[in-house]
Amino acid sequence: MKYKYQAVDKLPTPPTPHLSWGSSLHAALEWFWDRKLPEPPSADELAAALYDRWDDTGFADMSRQDKIGWYRHAQDVLRRHQAQHAPSYRPAAAVEQWFDVDLGDRVRVRGFIDGVMPTGDGGFGIVDWKTNRRAKTRAQVETSLQLALYALAARDLWGRDPDWVALEFVVPGIRVEVPIERIDVDAAVAEVHRVAAAIRAGRFSPTPNRLCGWCDFRDICPAFEGDDGATDVPGTALVELQRLRRRQERDAQRIAELEQIVRDRLGEQALVELG
Ligand code: SF4
Structure with missing residues (x-):
């Protein structure tokens, strides 16, 4: 059922603190491992990467103090990750x-x-x-x-x-x-x-499980028997759209940089052939 809501009906998923926190950490981890040099980035550099990639959308309704708590937690996790992997660091392929x-x-x-x-x-x-x-x-x-x-x-x-x-x-x-x-x-x-x-075959029967309470679609799922607050689908769509557009801007910037590298080294034709 969750698959149907997500992939067939393409319903937007509301930003949540956990989702934004997880995507911020992922973005910083990618940066940490995606490196041309053999030396690991320092803990301070990794903290700066987190700052640049922090996704704030899931924390909109939260007090400043609580937001800081989530941010500090992400900093701590990354500091430990850096300390754990720095001694044997090898950049990702x-x-x-x-x-x-x-x-x-x-x-x-x-x-x-x-x-x-x-x-x-x-x-x-x-x-x-x-x-x-x-x-x-x-x-x-x-x-x-x-x-x-x-x-x-x-x-x-x-x-x-x-x-x-x-x-x-x-x-x-x-x-x-x-x-x-x-x-x-x-x-x-x-x-x-x-x-x-x-x-x-169109068989999308719900499979209730212990994670239903965290499911983004629980308010519209017939199998969920918890709280019955209604999902604000358009509002959720707007917030997700905003988040994706920001990501698109970041990606567009990176694409332009990579295109420039390819253009400088291989010429315009290489980009044309890439399509
Ligand atoms: S609430 Fe539970 S059963 Fe319903 S879609 Fe979500 S995970 Fe599946």
Whole structure:
């Protein structure tokens, strides 16, 4: 049901403190790992990156004091992340790596991989940063559909499996790393086909679970039996639009910089061929 609200009905999702906090942390983490130089950015540089990328939209109704609390918490998490990884720092081979894999039978999986990490011996691992408070167990990570699909995407992109995949819970500072041998990619593909068949058949039955209380669509979901406040769909759409436009401006600026680099080194024709 959540998929239908999100992907079929394309309902906007309201900004929440957790969402904005998580996206701010993600943006700072990407900056930290996406580096050409082998030295890690300092804790102060990472704090400045957080400042530049802070997404304020989810904190609109909050007191200044509470906002500062969230911001300080993000600073602390990143300071610990920097201290934890600086001694063995190796820049990521890629961050926010886009993939689009054809699974056959008119089914595709698309998405972004947070970080592709070189292992130093020619291999690589895949990491997905999580901003939940509590880390998952190794057994839970081994059965992560998301990580199995990332492993599949790596095969598609680079023609080989990653050495490991991991969920990194940045709040407690725990990276749960699983060797690729423990990941069942075939089972993940079968699951995607099963879900795709259900979607094609229009079967969107709600699956109530303990996370319903945090679901963005709980106010309109027939299965949710908690509070019954009505969702302000247009208002939510406006706020999300504002957030995406800001992101678009940032992306446009970066695209212009990259185009300039390509133009200077390869000439205008390279951009034309890129389309
Ligand atoms: S409230 Fe629960 S059952 Fe309904 S869409 Fe959200 S997660 Fe699914």
